[in-house]
Amino acid sequence: MYKCLVCETEFDSFMTFGKMPIANGFLTSEDFKNEFFYELEIGACPNCSMVQLVRQPEREMMFHEDYAFFSSTSEKQRVHFKTLSDEILDLINANDPFVVEIGCNDGIMLEHISKKQIRHLGIEPSTNVAEVAADKGVNTISEFFDYELAKKIKDEYGNASVISASNVMCHIPYLDSVVKGVKELIGDSGVFIFEDPYLIDILEKTSYDQIYDEHVFYFSITSLAKMFDKYDLEIFDVKRINVHGGSMRYYVAQKDTKHVSVDVEKMSEVEKYNEVDKLSTYQNLKTKIERSKEELNNIIRKIKTDGKRIVGYGATSKSTTITNFCGIGPDEIDFISDTTPIKQDKYSPGTHIPVKRYEEFKECYPDYALLFAWNHAEEIMAKEEEFTKAGGKWIMYVPNIEVIDDIL
Ligand code: SAH
Ligand code: TYD
Ligand code: ZN
Numbered sequence: 001m002y003k004c005l006v007c008e009t010e011f012d013s014f015m016t017f018g019k020m021p022i023a024n025g026f027l028t029s030e031d032f033k034n035e036f037f038y039e040l041e042i043g044a045c046p047n048c049s050m051v052q053l054v055r056q057p058e059r060e061m062m063f064h065e066d067y068a069f070f071s072s073t074s075e076k077q078r079v080h081f082k083t084l085s086d087e088i089l090d091l092i093n094a095n096d097p098f099v100v101e102i103g104c105n106d107g108i109m110l111e112h113i114s115k116k117q118i119r120h121l122g123i124e125p126s127t128n129v130a131e132v133a134a135d136k137g138v139n140t141i142s143e144f145f146d147y148e149l150a151k152k153i154k155d156e157y158g159n160a161s162v163i164s165a166s167n168v169m170c171h172i173p174y175l176d177s178v179v180k181g182v183k184e185l186i187g188d189s190g191v192f193i194f195e196d197p198y199l200i201d202i203l204e205k206t207s208y209d210q211i212y213d214e215h216v217f218y219f220s221i222t223s224l225a226k227m228f229d230k231y232d233l234e235i236f237d238v239k240r241i242n243v244h245g246g247s248m249r250y251y252v253a254q255k256d257t258k259h260v261s262v263d264v265e266k267m268s269e270v271e272k273y274n275e276v277d278k279l280s281t282y283q284n285l286k287t288k289i290e291r292s293k294e295e296l297n298n299i300i301r302k303i304k305t306d307g308k309r310i311v312g313y314g315a316t317s318k319s320t321t322i323t324n325f326c327g328i329g330p331d332e333i334d335f336i337s338d339t340t341p342i343k344q345d346k347y348s349p350g351t352h353i354p355v356k357r358y359e360e361f362k363e364c365y366p367d368y369a370l371l372f373a374w375n376h377a378e379e380i381m382a383k384e385e386e387f388t389k390a391g392g393k394w395i396m397y398v399p400n401i402e403v404i405d406d407i408l
Contacts, residue, residue, distance in 0.1 A: 002043055002054040004045035004047065004048060004052070005050070005173050005175060005216070006045065006048050006050045006052075006175060006176075007045060007048040007050075007226075009045055009046065009047035009048065011044070011045050011047075013041045013043035013054050014042065014043055014279065014285075014286055015042050015285075015289065016039060016041040017040040017041070017042075017321065018039070018040070018324070019037040019038070019039060019040075019350075020038060020039070020040040020213065020320070020321065020325075020350065021035055021036060021037055021320065021324065021349035021350035022036060022057060022061055022062060022320075022349055023212035023213050023214060023318075023320040023321065023349060024062065024067065024068040024069055024317045024320075024349075025068075025349040026068050026315065026342070026343045026346040026347065026348065026349060026355060027347055027349065028346055028347070029347065029352075032347075032352065035349070035350070036057065036061060038055060038057055039055065040211065040213070040321070041053065041054045041055065042211055042218075043282075044281075044282050045223075048227065049220065049222045049223040049276055049277045050219075050223040050227070051199060051217070051218035051219075051220075051282070052217050052218070053211075053216045056216045062171075062213060062214055063125045063126045064125075064126060065126070065127045065128050066128060066342065067128055067129055068340065068342050069105070069317065070106050070129060070340055070342070071106050071108040071129075072105075072106050072107075072132075073339055073340050074376055075379055076243070076376060076378070076379045077243065078108060080241070080243050081109040081112075081166070082112055084164070084166070084193075085109050085110075085112035086112075087193075088113065088162050088193070089113070089116060089118075091161075091162060091191060094161050097118055097161040097162070098118075098119045098157055098158060098159070098160050098161055099113050099118060099121075099162050099163075099164065100120070100121050100122075100123070100153065100160040100164070100185065101120070101121070101122045101164045101165065101166075102123050102145045102163065102164070102165035102168050102178075102194075103123065103145075103165060103167065103168030103171070104122030104123065104130075104133050104140060105126075105133065106133050107122065107132060107134075107138040109164060109166065110133065110138045111136045111137065111138055114138050119157065120138070120139055121139050121141065121153065121157065122138050122139065122140040122141070123140075123144075123145045124140055124141075125142055125143060125144045127142045128342075130142045145172075145178060146174060146177040146178060147177040147178070147180045147184065148177075148181075150180070150181030150182065150184050150185045153185060154184060154185050159185060159186065159187035159189075159190055160185045160186055160187075160190050161189075161190050161191070162190060162193060163182055163186060163190065163191075164194070165193075165194040165195075166195050166196075167195065167196055167244065167247075168194075168196075169217070170196040170197065170215050170217040170218070170219060171214045171215065171216060172216070173216045175217070175227065179227070179228070179231050179233070180231065182233075182252075183231050183232075183233055183254070186253070186254070188254060188257070189253075189254075190253070191251060191252070191253050191258075192233075192251075192252040193250070193251055193252075194249070194250055195241060195243075195248060195250070196217075196219050196248065197210045197215065197218070197244050197246065198220070198240065198246050198247050198248035199218045199219060199271075200220065200246075200248075200270065200274055200276070201245060201247070202218060202246075202285075203274060203276075203281065203285060204246075204274075204399070205398050205399035206288040206289060206398070206399060207245050207398045207399070208285070208289045208292070208321065208325075209318035209319065209321045209322050209397075209398070210244075212320055212321045214317065219248070219250075220271050220276045221248075221268050221271055222268060222271045222272070222276050222277060223276075224250060225264075233252050233253070233254060233255060234252065234253060234254070234255040234256070234258070234260065235250050235251065235252050235264055236251050236252070236253055236258035236259065236261060236264065237250075237251035237258075237260075237261040237263060238250055238251070238261070238264055238267050239251075239263070240267075243375070244375055245374065245375040245398065248267075293325060293326050295401040296322075296395075296397050296401050297326055297327070297328075299401060300332050300370075300395070303368055303395075304331075304332060308367035308368060309334055309366040309367050309368070310332060310334065310366055310367070310370055310395070311333065311335055311336070311337055311361055311366040311369055311370070312333050312335070312336035312337065312348075312353065312369070312370045312372050313337055313361070313369045313370065313371050313372060313373060313380065314336070314337070314371070314372040314373025314380075315336045315337075315338035315343045315348060315355045315372065316372045316373050318375075319336070319348065319372035320348065320349045320350060322372065322397065323348060323350065323351040324349075324350040324351055328353075329351040329352065329353060330353050330354065333353050333370060334354075334366065335354040335355065335356045336348055336353055336354070336355045336356070336372065337355075337357070337358050337360060337361035338355050338356075338358070339357075339358050343355045344356060344357050345357075365387050365390050365392050366392065367391075367392065367393065368392070368393050368403070369384075369392060369393070369395070370394075370395040370397075371395065371396055374396060374397070374398050388405055393405060
């Protein structure tokens with residue numbers, strides 16, 4: 001039995017994926033012998049419906065001076081966060097607004113706020129990406145956000161007009177401290193905007209590669225509304241967004257201070273219809289995940305029997321779950337192509353597939369590309385017309401296992 005990180009109710013996990021390495025822990029061959037593994041296991045709380053990992057590696061093992069995820073590697077993400085910054089700029093009408101971002105990474109969002117000379121603060125514990133943000137003129141501190149830090153920030157800067165947190169709330173197991181900190185810092189009238197991969201998308205697409213060490217929570221409005229209610233906070237709006245394979249953006253304020261949009265009710269109904277509060281939903285998900293693994297392995301086995309070459313496209317953290325869970329290694333995949341310098345010339349976590357520069361893909365097309373960065377399919381497809389024209393095929397595994405000429 002495990003204890004819910006939110007309400008402390010005891011529950012059993014519904015699935016274990018076996019031993020997993022750090023999802024973003026790309027490594028050199030010298031590091032193979034010291035590689036860290038833990039058991040990746042997930043459950044759903046029967047009381048508050050929060051879907052969560054039952055254990056997570058220490059935060060310092062995931063977020064540090066060599067963090068491999070740089071937000072700005074995708075053009076789509078750059079546009080997405082420019083749009084979010086515009087929305088934030090429209091929202092702030094205080095005299096001297098103050099914008100805080102939790103997990104600002106390389107400054108992909110805050111750089112636009114900074115350019116407008118608006119008071120702001122980025123909180124980013126991974127120092128290498130924080131440095132990139134600072135170089136862009138973003139006021140950055142390298143700390144982990146929690147209640148203590150929120151109080152310090154409030155003492156120094158006053159209340160935040162907006163706190164933004166993208167793809168980071170679902171990373172933090174000590175949610176109680178974070179939410180208390182957010183409540184303290186937004187004062188009476190600030191707004192908290194955050195977005196994370198959405199549970200409904202994971203269920204609909206069987207996108208189980210979202211399940212890895214950093215993602216300790218898989219949020220729904222159902223689980224979050226209950227949680228915020230304990231702190232007299234309220235979700236007053238939601239917006240489904242097409243990033244990271246399907247995410248939800250939540251708008252939160254002090255309870256009864258904002259008009260609650262009809263979308264909150266509508267999406268809560270969708271969640272009820274999808275039975276996010278029932279254990280059978282997760283048992284079905286487990287069955288689908290196991291089927292997906294089997295079908296992917298069958299396809300890969302057949303391609304290899306035919307003597308063809310497969311290259312992985314995008315050394316995503318998501319791919320760490322797929323390769324380790326499905327047992328896909330260098331015998332199946334020659335290498336993974338990725339545009340992020342820190343990942344290149346290293347090996348994929350656990351399965352030790354070489355990660356190479358994009359040019360290596362471009363200069364010698366394989367027969368098949370296994371699209372690990374499926375959430376960037378449109379952007380990649382626009383770039384890779386030549387590959388498909390040359391007869392290259394894409395192996396997709398979300399939402400279904402397919403081999404196609406054209407991913408769109
Ligand atoms: N917001 C960016 C980055 C998401 S990755 C985007 O959406 O693209 C998550 C980031 O949160 C990492 O850069 C990580 O270092 C940071 N992070 C992890 N725990 C944190 C915490 N407790 N407080 C603030 N940032 C944290
Ligand atoms: P992302 O899907 O954001 O990953 P994660 O699962 O870690 O959240 O990461 C995309 C990865 O794919 C990133 O390492 C950069 C790489 N990439 C390419 O190599 N080429 C591309 O055209 C794009 C869009 C991404
Ligand atoms: Zn719970």
